[in-house]
Amino acid sequence: MSDERRNMEKLSTGMEGFDTIAFGGLPKGRATLLSGTAGSAKTVFAMQFLVKGAALGEPGVFVTFEETPADLRRNMLSLGWDCAGLEAEHHLAFVDASPRAEEERIEAGTFDFAALVARIEACVRRTGAKRVVLDSIGAMFAQFKDPAAVRRELYRIIAALKQLDVTAIVTSERTEDYGAISRHGMEEFVADNVVLLRNTLEEEKRRRTIEILKFRGTDHQKGEFPFVVSDDGVVVIPLSSIQLRQKSTTLRIASGSVELDAMCGGGFFRDSIILVSGATGTGKTLMVTAFMAGGIEKGERCLAFCFEESRQQFFRNAAGWGFDFEQLERDGHLKVVTDYPEIMPLENHLIRMKRIIEEFKPNRVAIDSLSALERNSTTRSFREFVISLTAFVKDQEMAGLFTSTTPTLLGGTSVTEAHISSICDSIILLRYVEVYGEMRRALTVLKMRGSAHDKEIREFNIDGSGMHLGKAFRNVTGILAGHPMQLAVAPEELERLNEMFPRE
Amino acid sequence: MANRYELELFVVGHSAKAERAECNLRRLCDARLAGRYDLRVTDVLEDAEAAEAANIIATPALLRRAPLPVRMVVGDLSHRGALLRGLGLDDGDSDGNSDGDGDGDSDGDSDEGVQR
Numbered sequence: 175m176s177d178e179r180r181n182m183e184k185l186s187t188g189m190e191g192f193d194t195i196a197f198g199g200l201p202k203g204r205a206t207l208l209s210g211t212a213g214s215a216k217t218v219f220a221m222q223f224l225v226k227g228a229a230l231g232e233p234g235v236f237v238t239f240e241e242t243p244a245d246l247r248r249n250m251l252s253l254g255w256d257c258a259g260l261e262a263e264h265h266l267a268f269v270d271a272s273p274r275a276e277e278e279r280i281e282a283g284t285f286d287f288a289a290l291v292a293r294i295e296a297c298v299r300r301t302g303a304k305r306v307v308l309d310s311i312g313a314m315f316a317q318f319k320d321p322a323a324v325r326r327e328l329y330r331i332i333a334a335l336k337q338l339d340v341t342a343i344v345t346s347e348r349t350e351d352y353g354a355i356s357r358h359g360m361e362e363f364v365a366d367n368v369v370l371l372r373n374t375l376e377e378e379k380r381r382r383t384i385e386i387l388k389f390r391g392t393d394h395q396k397g398e399f400p401f402v403v404s405d406d407g408v409v410v411i412p413l414s415s416i417q418l419r420q421k422s423t424t425l426r427i428a429s430g431s432v433e434l435d436a437m438c439g440g441g442f443f444r445d446s447i448i449l450v451s452g453a454t455g456t457g458k459t460l461m462v463t464a465f466m467a468g469g470i471e472k473g474e475r476c477l478a479f480c481f482e483e484s485r486q487q488f489f490r491n492a493a494g495w496g497f498d499f500e501q502l503e504r505d506g507h508l509k510v511v512t513d514y515p516e517i518m519p520l521e522n523h524l525i526r527m528k529r530i531i532e533e534f535k536p537n538r539v540a541i542d543s544l545s546a547l548e549r550n551s552t553t554r555s556f557r558e559f560v561i562s563l564t565a566f567v568k569d570q571e572m573a574g575l576f577t578s579t580t581p582t583l584l585g586g587t588s589v590t591e592a593h594i595s596s597i598c599d600s601i602i603l604l605r606y607v608e609v610y611g612e613m614r615r616a617l618t619v620l621k622m623r624g625s626a627h628d629k630e631i632r633e634f635n636i637d638g639s640g641m642h643l644g645k646a647f648r649n650v651t652g653i654l655a656g657h658p659m660q661l662a663v664a665p666e667e668l669e670r671l672n673e674m675f676p677r678e
Numbered sequence: 679m680a681n682r683y684e685l686e687l688f689v690v691g692h693s694a695k696a697e698r699a700e701c702n703l704r705r706l707c708d709a710r711l712a713g714r715y716d717l718r719v720t721d722v723l724e725d726a727e728a729a730e731a732a733n734i735i736a737t738p739a740l741l742r743r744a745p746l747p748v749r750m751v752v753g754d755l756s757h758r759g760a761l762l763r764g765l766g767l768d769d770g771d772s773d774g775n776s777d778g779d780g781d782g783d784s785d786g787d788s789d790e791g792v793q794r
Contacts, residue, residue: 280751280760280763282757282764283757284753284756285695285738285752286690287737297730318736
């Protein structure tokens with residue numbers, strides 16, 4: 175039994191992410207039921223299975239029970255899939271079993287679907303198809319009056335598919351995202367393999383997930399995985415399959431500030447994630463700017479995602495600190511991507527950001543800020559986003575600097591940090607400190623995984639030339655808690671304290 | 679020629695169901711449309727293309743190509759009433775239905791033809 179389990183062959187769907195959670199693909203030579211509510215991307219998933227197959231040299235047959243082939247061709251063009259082109263090259267063929275509105279159909283006695291079976295068989299033989307899609311079989315119940323006859327005949331079609339030695343996807347509707355597997359009990363026919371697509375509403379946000387309910391005789395990842403329908407189809411985000419397998423390095427990189435490098439024990443680590451947390455105006459964007467500039471100075475490529483400011487603002491700020499980012503971007507050292515977080519769901523941002531990173535191949539990536547992205551998502555999606563993105567960044571041997579905005583001006587942590595602080599390798603806090611009627615800024619390195627670091631809370635100044643770290647706030651307590659209090663310390667005592675913790 | 683019936687019966691192989699359908703159809707046509715119909719029997723196994731073009735899913739399937747509108751009658755044609763309705767040869771009640779569908783003209787024509 176265990177031998178069989180291991181030997182069950184899978185057919186690589188060629189779909190990003192799905193093969194990962196399916197441990198290689200769909201069970202080869204079998205039919206898989208793909209069930210989901212209306213709008214859960216069943217047809218897109220099914221068509222993508224054929225389009226990707228065509229690219230792998232495996233022709234496919236799409237049997238449509240609902241939409242006409244003309245409609246499908248048109249709809250799929252928006253995803254960049256040229257069905258007509260694939261048909262011309264004999265990589266794809268349609269079997270049209272969609273109802274014809276202009277044609278009246280009258281039932282007069284017993285019938286069977288032998289004609290449809292014969293058409294599918296003929297089409298599979300003609301094209302040499304290895305993949306078949308039936309979309310969606312539930313529509314047959316609307317076309318014929320006798321449900322018992324339809325069920326019997328659908329069973330005949332699925333049995334015929336098994337004989338054809340093709341890997342098939344059979345789609346079916348569900349009425350609820352969490353309920354019966356499919357309408358009309360189709361899972362009784364295609365019982366071996368069941369995949370569910372969900373499109374749920376969570377905190378007013380749409381969340382798409384895919385779950386492999388079962389693959390008979392072969393293994394797969396359990397549970398729901400988020401997916402997006404992007405410009406080129408379904409992309410599954412295989413979260414739990416992300417392994418902590420990143421090599422760690424002792425290679426240090428410049429943070430963009432010599433003083434901060436010193437505080438961190440010689441700079442950031444190359445493949446590490448640094449979280450910079452602070453209230454608005456504490457200098458997070460400056461940290462990003464310095465981080466980018468520090469990399470470019472060393473000949474590295476830098477990529478910044480800005481979700482809070484426009485390109486112009488970002489460039490103007492950088493110019494104020496003496497960096498001509500516009501020129502650096504023209505020269506190809508830097509790429510700045512600005513977007514409103516709200517333009518698309520977080521999952522889509524993730525896919526898009528990964529794609530941009532893959533294209534630009536930077537050494538450093540900055541996100542300003544994660545909190546802006548968090549506004550646009552649920553707690554769960556956000557955590558998944560951060561885990562997935564940090565794993566991706568580390569895997570590419572890049573350094574990532576992410577900023578997070580605290581909701582209060584003094585002290586405080588943001589929800590963002592609570593979710594991701596354990597994922598980050600280093601955490602730098604930027605805080606306001608009220609000292610004798612004046613707002614000062616403070617910086618401290620809270621965490622520096624794998625290295626000793628300066629534990630002081632240092633004064634942080636911003637001027638025309640960028641950021642500067644000053645002395646430690648020796649006579650103030652409660653900065654991090656958000657209740658700074660001056661201590662009445664005698665000057666000699668302050669002197670003594672400074673000697674106790676000598677600056678390196 | 680105006681009232682000539684062009685009929686095509688799609689079957690799969692030589693099943694009992696296929697033979698029953700053809701038999702039922704011929705009997706009715708000979709009784710009601712003698713000399714006014716052409717019947718072609720197509721075996722989907724031999725001509726899948728034709729089945730594809732006509733969008734045949736269930737068989738036996740009778741396609742009434744003329745007079746218009748095109749109509750499809752599915753099954754072994756053992757339900758005489760349904761077959762008559764499918765061919766547009768029924769009198770009375772279903773005429774009203776057909777009128778409601780907006781294709782009352784052709785039905786009316788053919789019925790008149792039968793009476794003449």
